[in-house]
Each structure stands twice: as C-alpha cells, then as structure tokens.
Amino acid sequence: MIHFDTDPGDxxxxxxxxxxxxDSVDTATACDGAAPITPEWPLYEVFVRGKRxxxxxxxxxLHAADSRMALRHARDVYTRRNEGISVWVVRSVDIVAxxxxxxxxxxxxxxxxxxxxxxxxxxxxNVPHM
Amino acid sequence: xxxxxxxxxxxxxxDTHDQWAFGxxxxxxxAGVDTTLADGIDGADLAMYCLMLADDALISAQxxxxxxxxxxxxxxxVALANIGLDxxxxxxxxLARGAAADPTIVPTLPDxxxxxxxxxxxxxxxxxxxxxxxxVELANGDFAHSIARLLxxxxxxLAGLERLRESRDPVLAAVAGKGVKELTYHRxxxxxxxxxLANGTxxxxxxxxxxxxxxxPFVDELFVPNPVEQRLVAVGAAVDSSTLRSxxxxxxxxxxxxxxxxxxxxxxAALVAGKSGRDGIHTEALSYLLAEMQSVxxxxxxxxx
Numbered sequence: 001m002i003h004f005d006t007d008p009g010d011x012x013x014x015x016x017x018x019x020x021x022x023d024s025v026d027t028a029t030a031c032d033g034a035a036p037i038t039p040e041w042p043l044y045e046v047f048v049r050g051k052r053x054x055x056x057x058x059x060x061x062l063h064a065a066d067s068r069m070a071l072r073h074a075r076d077v078y079t080r081r082n083e084g085i086s087v088w089v090v091r092s093v094d095i096v097a098x099x100x101x102x103x104x105x106x107x108x109x110x111x112x113x114x115x116x117x118x119x120x121x122x123x124x125x126n127v128p129h130m
Numbered sequence: 131x132x133x134x135x136x137x138x139x140x141x142x143x144x145d146t147h148d149q150w151a152f153g154x155x156x157x158x159x160x161a162g163v164d165t166t167l168a169d170g171i172d173g174a175d176l177a178m179y180c181l182m183l184a185d186d187a188l189i190s191a192q193x194x195x196x197x198x199x200x201x202x203x204x205x206x207x208v209a210l211a212n213i214g215l216d217x218x219x220x221x222x223x224x225l226a227r228g229a230a231a232d233p234t235i236v237p238t239l240p241d242x243x244x245x246x247x248x249x250x251x252x253x254x255x256x257x258x259x260x261x262x263x264x265x266v267e268l269a270n271g272d273f274a275h276s277i278a279r280l281l282x283x284x285x286x287x288l289a290g291l292e293r294l295r296e297s298r299d300p301v302l303a304a305v306a307g308k309g310v311k312e313l314t315y316h317r318x319x320x321x322x323x324x325x326x327l328a329n330g331t332x333x334x335x336x337x338x339x340x341x342x343x344x345x346x347p348f349v350d351e352l353f354v355p356n357p358v359e360q361r362l363v364a365v366g367a368a369v370d371s372s373t374l375r376s377x378x379x380x381x382x383x384x385x386x387x388x389x390x391x392x393x394x395x396x397x398x399a400a401l402v403a404g405k406s407g408r409d410g411i412h413t414e415a416l417s418y419l420l421a422e423m424q425s426v427x428x429x430x431x432x433x434x435x
Contacts, residue, residue, distance in 0.1 A: 037331065041203070062205050065326070072319065073205040076212055082156055 043092040044070040046077075048084040056088050067091070159308040160223065160301065165230060168298045170365045173231045176299060178261065178358045179368050180228030181235070181251070182408060183290075185262035188221035188252060189416070190214070190283060192423055196270050206273075209319060213280070216312040220305060225251045227301045235259075243432045253427035257417050263407040264399065265348035267416040271341065274327055274334065278341035281320035285381045286352045288313040289374040298366040321385045328389030339391060346394035353378070356408050 041063035047056035059078050064070035070089040079087065098106055114120055167173060194214030201207035229236050229247035236247045237254040245254075265283060270276055291313060294306035327334040353375045362368035386393060405411040427433075 063203065064205065069322070069326075072322065073209070075315075076209040077205055080208075080212065 041065050044074070044089045045092050045095055046070075046074040047088040047090070048074075048078055049086040049088075050084045053084075056086065059083070061092060064089075160304050163304045164300050167231060168300075168367070171299060171362065171367050174234075175358050175361050176367060177228040177232030177235050179362055180224045180231065180302070181259075182261040182356075182358075184221045184224035184228060184251075185260045186266050186283070186287065187217040187224065189260070189262045189266040189419065191218040191221060192419055193266065193268075193270055194276070194280075197276065202273055210276070213316050213319065216309075216316070220309050220312070221252070222248050223301070223305045223308075227299075227305070239431050244434050245427070245431065249427070253424045254431070257412055257420055258410040260412065260416065260420070261408055261410065262412075262416075263348070263351050264413055265345070265352065265407075267407070267413055267419060268345075268348070269415045269418075271344070272337055274337035274341040275344065277320055277323045277327065278338065278345045280316060281324050281385060282345055282349060282352075282382070284313050284316040284320055285378050286374060288317050289377045289381075290369050290371065293369040293373075296366075297368065302367065317381070321381075324385050325388045328391055338389070342386075342391065343394050343396055346396040347399040350398040351406050351408075354406075354408070 042065075043061055044064055044067070045061050046059050048059045049056045062070065062073050062077055064073045067089060071087060074087045074089050110116070167176070191214040194210050194217070197210045198207065201210055225248035226246075229251060233247070236250050239245055239250055239254060265279065268279065288310065291306040291309045295303050295310065297303045297306065324338060327338040329335075353372050355370060355372045359368050359371060363370045383393065399406075402411045
C-alpha cells in the first residue's frame with residue numbers, strides 16, 4: 001500500500017512521502033492501471049540523429065514514467081541546441097552491453113586483420129566505380 | 131588516389147566543424163521581414179495590441195521561471211524553463227514591434243542609458259500600463275496548478291496565433307508563425323501532464339481538480355472583445371479573441387474527457403468597474419511579480435548587461 005503525506009510542506013505532491021512501503025519494485029509505468037506504483041521513474045537511454053548524420057548517436061539518459069513521456073523529456077533535455085532531427089528512446093534495462101572483462105576476446109582478434117578493411121585492396125584503373 | 135577508394139570519406143566530413151553535437155544551421159525566423167507599417171494600421175493601436183500579446187507571454191514566462199530549482203523532477207524543470215524561454219522570446223519580439231509602431235509607449239530613461247526599447251518596456255513600465263490578462267499573473271501554486279494554467283493559456287494563445295499568421299502586419303505574422311510551432315508543444319505538454327495527473331493517484335487527481343477549479347474563474351476574461359483589437363481586426367491586422375472560444379472549448383473538453391473530469395462550473399472572476407487585465411487593472415499578485423522582476427534593472431537604469 002502506498003501512503004502519501006496528505007499535507008506535504010513542499011506543495012508538490014508528485015512524489016510519495018519518505019516512509020512509503022511498496023509491494024514490489026517493478027519498472028512498469030504508473031499510468032498502467034494494473035502496475036504497482038514505484039517511487040522512481042525508470043531510466044531511458046536517448047539517441048539523437050543529427051541533420052548531417054546517418055545514424056543515431058547516444059547522447060545521455062533520463063528518467064520518465066513511460067516511453068511517450070521519455071520522448072518528450074528527450075526533446076526537452078537533449079534537443080535544446082538544435083542538435084538533431086530524430087530522437088530514439090530505449091529503456092536502459094533493454095540495452096544489452098558487452099562487459100569490460102570480455103574486451104580482449106571480443107575486440108582484440110580484429111586488430112591484426114587489416115585485409116578486412118576495404119581500403120586494403122588496390123582498385124584496378126579500369127574499374128570506374130567501387 | 132581518388133575518392134572512390136574509401137567508402138567512408140563521404141560519411142565523415144572532416145573539414146567542417148558541424149558536428150551534430152553542437153547543432154547546425156541556426157536561422158532567424160524574422161530575418162528579412164519588412165518592418166514598415168502597412169497602411170491603414172494605426173501605430174498606437176498596433177502597439178497596444180503588441181503589448182497585450184507580449185505581456186501575456188512575459189508574465190507567463192516569469193511565473194514559469196519561478197519553478198527553477200523547485201520543479202518536481204529534473205526533466206520537468208528543464209521542460210518548464212524551455213517553455214518559459216519560448217514565451218520570453220515571443221514577448222521580446224512583440225515588445226520590440228510595439229515600440230517600433232509607437233515609440234511614445236516606451237518609458238523615458240536617463241540620457242545615455244543603453245537599455246533597448248523592449249527592455250525598457252519590460253523593466254521600467256509600471257503596473258497600470260501592463261495589458262496582460264489576469265490569468266497569467268496569478269501566483270504559482272503546486273505543479274498541478276501550473277499545468278492547468280499552462281493548458282488553458284497555451285490552448286488560448288495557440289488558437290490566436292494560428293489565425294494571426296494571416297495578419298497584414300508582416301512582423302506579427304512572422305512572430306505568429308514561429309510561435310505556433312512553440313505553442314503546439316506547450317499545449318501538448320500541458321495536456322499530457324493534465325491527463326497523467328488526473329489518471330494517476332488519488333492525490334494527483336485531487337490536486338488537478340482543485341487546480342482547474344481555481345484557474346477557471348479567469349478563463350472568460352480571455353475571450354472578452356476589446357476595442358483596440360476590434361479596430362485592428364477591421365484592417366486585418368489582429369485576431370478577434372471572442373472567435374477563439376469554440377476552439378478553446380473543444381480542446382479543453384477533449385482533455386477533460388480523457389481525464390474523466392467534468393467541466394468546471396466556477397463563476398467568472400469579478401471585473402473592477404467593468405475593467406480587467408487588458409485595461410490595466412490587475413490583481414495584487416502582479417505588483418509583487420513586477421517588483422521582483424524589475425528591481426535590478428530599475429536600480430541600474432544606465433547599466434550595461
């Protein structure tokens with residue numbers, strides 16, 4: 001059961017009082033009627049694509065109650081300086097990342113295989129476009 | 131070695147500094163706009179109309195700025211600050227236009243003061259000369275109060291600016307064009323938060339109900355026809371506020387419907403001898419706001435910033 005301080009001195013009332021007890025910690029949103037309410041908004045990673053770029057670039061993270069709010073927050077926080085034209089938001093828990101401990105088996109073997117890079121090969125003169 | 135050798139040179143433009151992270155292609159929406167007064171438009175009327183629109187935005191921006199360091203979440207703080215800055219930008223352009231249309235409205239400052247006209251209008255004008263509606267000067271309450279007020283204000287202003295894009299005054303039309311893009315987001319932000327608060331917890335619903343009830347008495351004043359406005363509407367320069375009520379009602383009813391709240395029934399706030407904000411009659415909240423907003427500039431009328 002969530003208990004709210006009915007007369008909080010801060011006048012905000014958006015965040016439950018400190019002595020709240022929660023049934024279970026779950027990252028589901030507060031707007032979904034069936035989900036339990038949590039005192040923390042889930043974390044989202046934000047990716048922005050610039051006008052001159054082809055790919056979305058990671059710019060940071062923020063908190064939001066659900067994915068539509070996360071998009072609005074990303075627009076507010078990460079597009080202030082005319083950075084881009086497209087925004088993606090992904091829940092941080094959905095991102096699967098390689099761990100630093102696996103750095104050597106993951107990345108070192110490609111270090112000496114220069115023949116995999118297209119500029120390694122000389123293009124013959126009579127091949128016009130490659 | 132020609133460029134076809136590397137598939138990557140077309141992607142990476144190493145000569146320019148237009149990295150996406152620093153933003154590119156800033157443009158001024160008012161560049162190249164003809165600033166001469168179109169014929170048939172009275173300068174004094176246009177200036178008064180610009181003050182009405184500008185003061186709404188200026189005072190709203192000041193109230194939103196008061197959320198800095200107080201907002202419930204970091205992202206909401208940036209969002210409210212952004213909304214305030216958008217409105218402040220509109221206010222500045224409108225005040226500058228008003229000063230250009232009728233320079234006699236600008237308060238006189240000591241000789242040698244470097245203060246531009248729009249700053250003089252914002253910081254050195256006394257309360258009876260402000261033409262904002264009383265809705266925007268109400269003191270901030272809780273977050274729900276600000277959301278309810280922002281919903282009402284941005285719906286009203288967006289409806290007006292959408293129509294003002296066809297104004298015969300080119301600067302007003304350009305400011306309206308820029309403002310419509312900003313206000314679309316403000317209205318969306320306020321409506322989403324309104325619905326979120328109404329459908330959230332019992333506490334948030336209680337607060338948003340209380341908020342819209344306390345805002346409602348100041349809604350009718352937004353749509354009262356005004357003689358200055360009517361004269362400008364006749365020459366095609368302004369928008370008749372009374373024609374905005376139906377769009378306002380339909381948008382607000384949609385939001386209230388999504389929130390499951392009934393239309394508020396509070397009666398309109400009383401006028402003072404038939405006058406209110408547009409005539410320079412304000413609540414006492416404005417005098418405190420102006421005292422805080424103007425005190426530093428008034429202390430240094432010849433100061434450079």
